Amino acid sequence: MMRDLSLSKVYALLEPGPVVLLTTARRGRPNVMTLSWHMMVDFEPPLVACVVSSANYSFAALRSTGECVIAIPAVKLAPKVVAAGNCSGSDVDKFAAFGLTPLPAQRVTAPLVAECFANLECKVADTRFVRRYNLFILEVVAAWIDPAQSNPKTIHHHGYGKFVVDGATIKLKSRMR
């Protein structure tokens, strides 16, 4: 079961740059894509920018519904993350094909991904940069964390299927949030 996460803590999940999954649902049909081009824009309410290419099947769903879920996979899901990135929702029901489990979200129609350790329900907050840059500003409206996955290791894409997995943690005295 997913536990709800304070919106004030969302930034610490995305700021480290993990590869994420982005789900959408259009006309009752859920889809999922792989995404690395995202960043935090504001702490609270959490605003997230992401680039979803207009060549992606998810683009039209994101634009027309104004909703998505950002789901964060740990390293054990890496093969499915790559598989989801290597095909298009126009051809494949990726949830079924890759054994990912859609769960109903609370505030959006796009599904959570049960296997991911964190799920962020998002509403598109600004589309003015879509035409020029395929850049969406999202507001995270609900956040969920799976307490059964403790200390999950995320993956970071270096291009062409090369990923670096989270290694050691270091702690330095900092005033930075």
Next chain:
Amino acid sequence: MMRDLSLSKVYALLEPGPVVLLTTARRGRPNVMTLSWHMMVDFEPPLVACVVSSANYSFAALRSTGECVIAIPAVKLAPKVVAAGNCSGSDVDKFAAFGLTPLPAQRVTAPLVAECFANLECKVADTRFVRRYNLFILEVVAAWIDPAQSNPKTIHHHGYGKFVVDGATIKLKSRMR
């Protein structure tokens, strides 16, 4: 010595979400800040989005000069990266205070950081999102890599001075660039 890097390879440096340093120079005075809120926007020419708070001393320099350098530090620089994030250029000459070495760039007045394994010279390409989101679109116009730092491990910020260091590399068959 820094070796020039093909602009087509820049995305693979930033897409994994490392903590970076951002340098500026205004009226002959160089400054450096710590930044995690950045993402790729396009491959080539490489476009990068970043959020620099208007509360940061670097904001005015970035806006008025339209130039900066994104320098990527390996983990050995973590203490200096945190130190640079914990004070303001309005009070401190951070290059001198933290033993960072500014090097002249080729296309911009902001300096490279000699100790970093990669340096990206950037010009501000779009300021239309600055007023609302403090979001700058940068174009990388020249890129440099230090061949003496092989296989550098970057750091990823999880909030309040907690960083995850790059761990193992995995390779999965992928059609994704």
